[in-house]
Amino acid sequence: MTAEISRPLQRTVSPAPADSGHRFDAGRRWDASLSLAFASRSHGREGAARTRLVRARHHGPLRVQRPFYPEPHQVGRVDPCHVYLLHPPGGLVSGDALTVDIRVEPSAHAVLTTPAATKLYRADSHAVAWSQTNRFAVEDDGLLEWLPQETIGFDGSRGEQLTEIALQGSARCLGWEIMALGRPASQLPFESGRIEQRFRLSRDGRPLWLERQPLDPAHRRFVGRWGQGGATVQATLWAAGVEDAGGAVGALRAxxxxxxxWAVTQRHGVLLLRYLGSSRNEAWDLCCAAWHVLRPLLAGRGVCEPRIWRT
Structure with a gap:
């Protein structure tokens, strides 16, 4: 009996917390969570291996579609597993508390994306905040690619985004976060509210990249040339585990x-590319172009764009 058969995919629905419910006062809180685990398993052909989704647990409106395997097999490499993270409401309102936990086991390779932009809606009359927490754990020789579509912050939105990435041994990761503030096409700029972003990346428990960024139109940093400078779109792409990070920086610049x-740099083996401007499409194209350069260095294979991006 193979390990894959002895350890089937676990799909469970967690019970709702005792204090949850549809409240409409300052104490409202609507929780949702998703926990996924990916593992490398043998796959029929001699020496072939494929990444399997071996655990999928959820509570509330967070789901995944079935795993996809769009990439051709390469001898000596583990086939990546592509998964789309679904949040049917399409956005966060006051009181929403979303938590995503992803574990990539040794030698596994997971590619995660979202089918559409995430919307951060205006806070309610009680100014109740929302929260969004993404926790990623990548074990030795594992590879995670976190490639969500953009986030749109509506005027008056209040909340906090936290991204935590814990790498072990020779684990690798690549991801991005694209934030568009306001809705310029509707003449609704981001003039009020407060969105705070926090990033934490560590390897074997040692911090490599810690960052806190408040987006507050009332703060002078938001309009100052030394800060946001009035830009409505920003993006951060990170990559950890590239053998020659300095060479990768040069390749991106070329x-x-x-x-x-935009600018790119590296420190403590973490490569960071930043964009600050006014175009979602420009930020997206820049991140995708950087992915084309970096993926062969991290995964030994070219890019395979999720089909959901073209629908």
Whole structure:
């Protein structure tokens, strides 16, 4: 009996917390959570291996579609598993508390994305905040690619986004966060509210990248040239585990269009690319172009864009 058969995919629905419920006062809180685990398993052909989704637990409106395997097998490499994270409401309102926990076991390779933009709606009359927490744990020789579509912060939105990435041994990861503030096409700029982003990346318990960024239109940093400078779109792409991070920085500078609104650097083995401007499409194209450069260095294979991006 193979390990894959002896350890089937676990799909469970967690019970709702005792204090949850549809409240409409300052104490409202609507929880949702999703916990996934990916593991490398043998796959029929001699020496072939495939990443399997071996655990899927959820509570509330967070789901996954079935795993996809769109990439051709490469001898000596583990086939990646592509998964789409679904949040049917499509956005966060006051009191929402979303938690996503992802574990990539040794030698597994997971590619995660979302089918559409995430919307951060205006806070209610009680100014109750929302929260969004993404926790990723990648074990030795595992690889995680976290490639969500953009987040749109509506005027008056209040909440906190936390991204935690814990790498072990020779684990690798690549991800991005694209934030568009306000809705310029509807002449609804981001003029009030407060969104705070926190990033924490560590390897074997040692912090490599810690960052806190408040987005507050009332703060002078938001409009100051030394800060946000009035930009409505920003993006951060990170990559950890590239063998030659300095060489990767040079490759990105050579391959990407030379513009004053992005920069790339590396420190402690973590490569960071930043964009600050006014175009969601420009930020998205920049991140995708960087992914084309970095993925062969991290995974030994070219990119395979999720089909959901083209629907």
């Amino acid at each position: 391959a990407l269009p030379a513009r004053p609104n």
